[in-house]
Amino acid sequence: MTTVTPEVLADLAPNGCLRAAINYGNPILAKRDPVTQAPTGVSVDMARQLASRLGAPVDFVTYDAAGKVVEGLQRNEWDVAFVARDPVRGKGIEQTFPYVIIEGAYLVREDSPIRSNEEVDQTGRIVVVGKGSAYDLFLTREITSATIVRSPTSPSVVNMMLAEGHDVAAGVKQQLQADVRRVPGLRMLDGRFMVIEQAMGTPKGREAGADFVKKFLYSMIESGFIASAIEAHGAGGALVASLPSGHGA
Missing domain, CATH: 3.40.190.10 (Periplasmic binding protein-like II)
Incomplete structure (x- = not known):
């Protein structure tokens, strides 16, 4: 397992917790629980797992559209996000390889x-x-x-x-x-x-955190965690992406 260094924590939990951007605009991967109104879904499970790896609490920062997630980056509202890969977003967000298609x-x-x-x-x-x-x-x-x-x-x-x-x-x-x-x-x-390639993202310039997230994501695909989360949440139509080379944890 990848070591959680002080540099990684400074990049991914600079305020003492992992601030995870959750986009309700993509209901395949995230939605509100109808009873508690708390965020639930594949990306929510992944954020919790990442926070556990870091040994930090998670704070969900929710948005109702992907564009608003990108706007939130300008206000320094989150440390990790779940967004589709796109060259426009790639200008400000360090994007991983895809985990869901x-x-x-x-x-x-x-x-x-x-x-x-x-x-x-x-x-x-x-x-x-x-x-x-x-x-x-x-x-x-x-x-x-x-x-x-x-x-x-x-x-x-x-x-x-x-x-x-x-x-x-x-x-x-x-x-x-x-x-x-x-x-x-x-x-x-x-x-x-x-075809939308759903990926994770971190703010540009946080190299240690970005590398940690890529290795974390590789392990999530390899272990079957994402496939299990898709099944558990009934996220029909979401397909687990193939494993890339060179990012193993």
Whole structure:
């Protein structure tokens, strides 16, 4: 097991506890307990396990959107986060290799003329996406003809699409499937438009902490901890990423 040095503690628990950013905007990995309102989910279990390795308490810093997690970094609100890999986020966050793979998909109204993913990016069409989400960052780079509008959070994408009469909702496949069950008259487009690589992240410049987190994450995949957490929380659609080389604990 990797040694917890004073440098590691200074990077990951500078205030005496591990401040873990938890994003409720990705309900596959984190949500509120319906009874206690406390955070629960795969990323919550991982944060607790990391804090245990450090011998420090954990303080959950919760957000309702991935973009707000990134904003929280500017205010020095957290020491470790669970966010999708993206080059824009990589400017301020030292990102690990992925530990979970999640699909991004499109949703439309049942009577929409759009029948495939390839038909989405056309002039005059409006795509709704959660502000600052991995889908927002990806589509901002990839969409050339359609217009992107942004809802405050990923779970509110479909409601905004319906309320404002837009054409397409983009987001976590499982979240959109739940919306199809929740709201009559909607359908998913077949396939996926992207694959999200969910990773852990630490603020740039904390090298000892970043190295410790990478080795910790490797052990979480190798031991089967993440697979067990996915099963325990019923996180359907989340697939454990393959182990990378060179990061063993």
